[in-house]
Amino acid sequence: xxxxxxxxxxxxxxxxxxxxxxxxxxxxxxxxxxxxxxxxxxxxxxxxxxxxxxxxxxxxxxxxxxxxxxxxxxxxxxxxxxxxxxxxxxxxxxxxxxxxxxxxxxxxxxxxxxxxxxxxxxxxxxxxxxxxxxxxxxxxxxxxxxxxxxxxxxxxxxxxxxxxxxxxxxxxxxxxxxxxxxxxxxxxxxxxxxxxxxxxxxxxxxxxxxxxxxxxxxxxxxxxxxxxxxxxxxxxxxxxxxxxxxxxxxxxxxxxxxxxxxxxxxxxxxxxxxxxxxxxxxxxxxxxxxxxxxxxxxxxxxxxxxxxxxxxxxxxxxxxxxxxxxxxxxxxxxxxxxxxxxxxxxxxxxxx
Amino acid sequence: xxxxxxxxxxxxxxxxxxxxxxxxxxxxxxxxxxxxxxxxxxxxxxxxxxxxxxxxxxxxxxxxxxxxxxxxxxxxxxxxxxxxxxxxxxxxxxxxxxxxxxxxxxxxxxxxxxxxxxxxxxxxxxxxxxxxxxxxxxxxxxxxxxxxxxxxxxxxxxxxxxxxxxxxxxxxxxxxxxxxxxxxxxxxxxxxxxxxxxxxxxxxxxxxxxxxxxxxxxxxxxxxxxxxxxxxxxxxxxxxxxxxxxxxxxxxxxxxxxxxxxxxxxxxxxxxxxxxxxxxxxxxxxxxxxxxxxxxxxxxxxxxxxxxxxxxxxxxxxxxxxxxxxxxxxxxxxxxxxxxxxxxxxxxxxxx
Ligand SMILES: CC(C)[C@H](C(=O)O)[C@@H](O)C(=O)O
Ligand SMILES: CC(C)[C@H](C(=O)O)[C@@H](O)C(=O)O
Numbered sequence: 001x002x003x004x005x006x007x008x009x010x011x012x013x014x015x016x017x018x019x020x021x022x023x024x025x026x027x028x029x030x031x032x033x034x035x036x037x038x039x040x041x042x043x044x045x046x047x048x049x050x051x052x053x054x055x056x057x058x059x060x061x062x063x064x065x066x067x068x069x070x071x072x073x074x075x076x077x078x079x080x081x082x083x084x085x086x087x088x089x090x091x092x093x094x095x096x097x098x099x100x101x102x103x104x105x106x107x108x109x110x111x112x113x114x115x116x117x118x119x120x121x122x123x124x125x126x127x128x129x130x131x132x133x134x135x136x137x138x139x140x141x142x143x144x145x146x147x148x149x150x151x152x153x154x155x156x157x158x159x160x161x162x163x164x165x166x167x168x169x170x171x172x173x174x175x176x177x178x179x180x181x182x183x184x185x186x187x188x189x190x191x192x193x194x195x196x197x198x199x200x201x202x203x204x205x206x207x208x209x210x211x212x213x214x215x216x217x218x219x220x221x222x223x224x225x226x227x228x229x230x231x232x233x234x235x236x237x238x239x240x241x242x243x244x245x246x247x248x249x250x251x252x253x254x255x256x257x258x259x260x261x262x263x264x265x266x267x268x269x270x271x272x273x274x275x276x277x278x279x280x281x282x283x284x285x286x287x288x289x290x291x292x293x294x295x296x297x298x299x300x301x302x303x304x305x306x307x308x309x310x311x312x313x314x315x316x317x318x319x320x321x322x323x324x325x326x327x328x329x330x331x332x333x334x335x336x337x338x339x340x341x342x343x344x345x346x347x348x349x350x351x352x
Numbered sequence: 353x354x355x356x357x358x359x360x361x362x363x364x365x366x367x368x369x370x371x372x373x374x375x376x377x378x379x380x381x382x383x384x385x386x387x388x389x390x391x392x393x394x395x396x397x398x399x400x401x402x403x404x405x406x407x408x409x410x411x412x413x414x415x416x417x418x419x420x421x422x423x424x425x426x427x428x429x430x431x432x433x434x435x436x437x438x439x440x441x442x443x444x445x446x447x448x449x450x451x452x453x454x455x456x457x458x459x460x461x462x463x464x465x466x467x468x469x470x471x472x473x474x475x476x477x478x479x480x481x482x483x484x485x486x487x488x489x490x491x492x493x494x495x496x497x498x499x500x501x502x503x504x505x506x507x508x509x510x511x512x513x514x515x516x517x518x519x520x521x522x523x524x525x526x527x528x529x530x531x532x533x534x535x536x537x538x539x540x541x542x543x544x545x546x547x548x549x550x551x552x553x554x555x556x557x558x559x560x561x562x563x564x565x566x567x568x569x570x571x572x573x574x575x576x577x578x579x580x581x582x583x584x585x586x587x588x589x590x591x592x593x594x595x596x597x598x599x600x601x602x603x604x605x606x607x608x609x610x611x612x613x614x615x616x617x618x619x620x621x622x623x624x625x626x627x628x629x630x631x632x633x634x635x636x637x638x639x640x641x642x643x644x645x646x647x648x649x650x651x652x653x654x655x656x657x658x659x660x661x662x663x664x665x666x667x668x669x670x671x672x673x674x675x676x677x678x679x680x681x682x683x684x685x686x687x688x689x690x691x692x693x694x695x696x697x698x699x700x701x702x703x704x
Binding site: 081082085086090115116117135136141142146147148149151152153155156159160164189190191192194195199218222223226227240243246247248250255256 | 433434437438442465466467468469487488490492493494496497498499500501502503504505506507508509510511512513516538539540541542543544545546547548551570571572574575578579592595596597598599600602603607608
């Protein structure tokens with residue numbers, strides 16, 4: 001097939017890891033006989049600092065006209081925190097109706113994990129994070145700001161519509177996996193939002209009788225995840241809890257360098273976007289130290305949704321294979337991580 | 353001295369671990385020459401199921417007339433989730449103006465941790481959780497409940513008053529420790545609440561120039577905590593994030609059986625309450641399997657605030673010493689954990 005791909009390299013290490021992923025894509029195209037037409041869209045700190053632009057209409061139009069988006073990372077210490085997050089990342093998730101954020105937590109064989117005794121067999125789950133609302137609506141207000149009487153109210157808005165969309169997707173994903181779905185929330189304290197999520201899971205579970213459902217509070221999740229990840233297959237949760245538990249999940253699976261994600265549009269009204277979960281890491285930018293595996297594994301997720309299943313599986317397998325060699329390589333003078341790891345994945349792709 | 357102590361054994365394993373802690377208290381009184389007058393206050397699932405009572409006025413009056421409260425755990429599968437949490441636990445924190453929840457994350461030597469290579473030297477921090485507001489105000493509303501148009505709005509209310517109280521306490525605590533204070537929040541998304549917390553830290557840091565301050569997003573905290581806990585000394589955070597990160601902290605320090613906490617009243621308007629962070633664990637209640645160390649270490653925190661510093665240190669040391677033996681004991685036929693561990697701590701108290 002032929003696919004239109006928008007590429008947002010972004011800031012810091014974003015362009016470095018994106019380049020590595022695109023080299024892997026070149027190799028995958030050759031090997032599996034598909035092609036992509038790639039358009040670079042520059043968004044992020046540099047563009048904002050130069051022009052004041054965050055997510056201009058023409059960028060949205062460009063992104064929308066593509067079949068998938070590869071995203072590196074954005075952010076810079078020169079920009080006030082919150083501006084790029086709201087103005088670009090969250091704005092893009094909204095503009096492209098990226099309804100869920102898919103975050104696999106998978107420990108590949110040979111990848112060092114800080115959890116003692118954890119094995120790949122025990123760590124293979126997927127978190128489906130609701131990606132459009134909750135506390136991320138960014139609504140709230142402060143009265144008496146800057147005085148001892150100040151009160152800041154922050155709102156979390158939770159619709160049946162978006163919860164249903166995320167939970168339904170999660171049930172279908174669970175059907176293709178080990179048929180277990182766990183809702184993660186804090187229903188005993190966030191009673192209004194919790195009741196909504198519980199009712200959606202209950203309602204939909206009747207439609208998916210082959211999927212077993214379970215419920216775990218977010219605090220308990222942070223205990224279970226590092227110690228008994230085998231309890232979980234698909235975990236569905238709200239936007240804020242998803243943000244938190246997937247960073248913990250990334251620890252299990254070997255750290256930020258490895259974790260991939262997909263911001264998925266589910267109804268054809270926008271374009272899905274794939275990104276490593278690490279940030280722009282300005283402190284190490286330009287040194288070639290960044291591990292491109294997160295970006296390459298995000299590419300694999302992208303290829304899967306583009307219908308290139310064979311290429312997706314091969315890219316994932318090649319990345320996993322190279323990751324298993326890193327601990328040994330790290331002992332030697334390995335050279336620039338980004339390049340060496342990227343090139344090895346390219347080479348491995350010819351072999352898997 | 354002489355101290356009035358209210359004891360709330362609660363449900364499930366609550367009474368078992370509380371009994372063990374009270375036996376340790378008996379021994380500490382003998383050894384260090386102080387006395388307590390103890391009043392049992394029955395609150396929790398049993399009382400609620402029998403009488404419909406959650407936190408009656410006379411219970412509040414009784415608790416208020418004491419110098420400290422020892423709390424076991426409450427909760428039962430027979431009670432709808434949310435009822436006891438709001439009606440007893442959160443109501444008590446509010447009625448007693450328990451402004452902060454102090455949660456040490458300390459790995460004692462010899463205690464098994466699931467984090468590979470983690471050492472006690474690297475894991476000694478305290479989380480100060482704001483304990484009166486944020487998402488825990490339990491305010492919100494749902495429109496169109498039970499229909500596809502349902503919207504649940506959940507509010508987080510954050511006052512300068514409560515944030516200032518928690519942050520000021522945290523600065524003073526940091527001064528007595530390694531002089532580093534980290535604010536944990538999600539300021540890039542929860543902009544209103546985040547700005548409030550940041551401004552309070554900034555304002556107070558001028559009053560505590562000897563304390564270094566730092567900021568970490570809650571998602572990043574879930575990465576740093578398991579991998580580089582040595583980064584942290586005192587961590588101050590809001591109610592919901594504190595709930596989440598302290599459960600993760602408990603994992604590092606050896607699990608639920610070990611973690612202690614203090615719900616502290618800071619202005620004399622109420623009574624501080626000390627509790628293990630584990631729940632009532634109805635599935636193992638009555639079997640003697642519960643580790644009483646969390647309850648005993650909570651007792652040590654209580655003794656510290658009652659001015660019995662020597663006894664507090666000895667109880668902590670005795671509990672730590674016995675905890676270091678547990679991995680070896682677990683290999684043998686150890687007998688009932690609660691009793692054996694409790695008795696060993698009592699015995700050890702004579703030796704430390
Ligand atoms: C940068 C930030 C807004 C973002 C989020 O909180 O969603 C990031 O942490 C993520 O997880 O993608
Ligand atoms: C039981 C629940 C309301 C409580 C909380 O969320 O504060 C518990 O998890 C805790 O951490 O003390």
